[in-house]
Amino acid sequence: MSQTQAAVTTGPETGPHAEGAAVAAPAARVVLATRNRHKVDELRRMLAESGLAVEVLDLAGAAAELGEVPEVAETGVTFVENAMLKAHAVAQATGLPAIGDDSGLCLDVLGGSPGVFSARWSGKHGDDTANLELLLAQLDEVPEDKRTAWFACAAVLALPDGRERIAEGRLVGTVVRQRSGSNGFGYDPIFRPDGYEVTLAELTADAKDAISHRGRALAELVRRIPEILPQVRQG
Numbered sequence: 001m002s003q004t005q006a007a008v009t010t011g012p013e014t015g016p017h018a019e020g021a022a023v024a025a026p027a028a029r030v031v032l033a034t035r036n037r038h039k040v041d042e043l044r045r046m047l048a049e050s051g052l053a054v055e056v057l058d059l060a061g062a063a064a065e066l067g068e069v070p071e072v073a074e075t076g077v078t079f080v081e082n083a084m085l086k087a088h089a090v091a092q093a094t095g096l097p098a099i100g101d102d103s104g105l106c107l108d109v110l111g112g113s114p115g116v117f118s119a120r121w122s123g124k125h126g127d128d129t130a131n132l133e134l135l136l137a138q139l140d141e142v143p144e145d146k147r148t149a150w151f152a153c154a155a156v157l158a159l160p161d162g163r164e165r166i167a168e169g170r171l172v173g174t175v176v177r178q179r180s181g182s183n184g185f186g187y188d189p190i191f192r193p194d195g196y197e198v199t200l201a202e203l204t205a206d207a208k209d210a211i212s213h214r215g216r217a218l219a220e221l222v223r224r225i226p227e228i229l230p231q232v233r234q235g
């Protein structure tokens with residue numbers, strides 16, 4: 001049954017043929033492979049702006065409805081590999097289209113590290129303070145003009161049948177010596193985007209979303225959703 005047919009639940013007097021009737025087709029559903037509320041909200045905002053009728057479930061929401069979704073180990077060595085691992089595993093487990101993402105900070109002087117190891121650079125997964133302090137200590141002798149860096153994000157949309165779309169985003173800047181600002185997370189207090197006088201931690205969430213690696217990757221992926229989910233309509 002098509003989505004339009006599925007939406008026709010009313011009688012002729014109030015149905016699609018009645019004058020002035022507007023029948024909304026159900027939104028497509030996509031699971032975002034994360035437990036991070038901020039990422040879910042960001043994707044929802046982008047979908048709303050794009051006009052695509054897509055309902056986003058996070059892992060907790062998917063588990064509540066469809067049963068436990070297994071944790072996916074980030075065993076890849078590139079952002080794209082990790083994003084693919086998450087997206088395909090969650091699409092398989094839930095039977096729904098799924099989006100996975102992976103991101104990190106890359107320094108030219110460190111050959112692209114911390115990269116996929118950004119969340120566990122100090123050895124303790126998710127210890128933002130320890131990770132940031134170790135990086136600053138490693139860069140202590142590095143002069144200003146050699147502290148160039150970029151945040152990278154890969155986002156993958158995978159379908160249960162194995163089809164996928166990949167999008168990537170970058171934000172280029174410099175790792176400064178002193179932490180500054182209290183917004184955001186991770187390495188935000190020491191990353192100054194090119195063209196800015198402040199760190200990411202001194203920007204509002206909206207200002208950061210508008211330029212961030214994740215914002216750019218997700219925006220590109222949202223543009224590509226209709227390529228493999230053609231039934232997704234403008235809301």
Ligand code: IMP
Binds near residue numbers: 103126184188
């Ligand atoms: P994940 O993509 O959520 O797994 O993030 C990986 C790690 O990269 C985080 O724990 C942070 O250390 C770092 N990271 C990724 N994106 C950002 C960002 O926007 N700001 C600061 N740190 C980030």
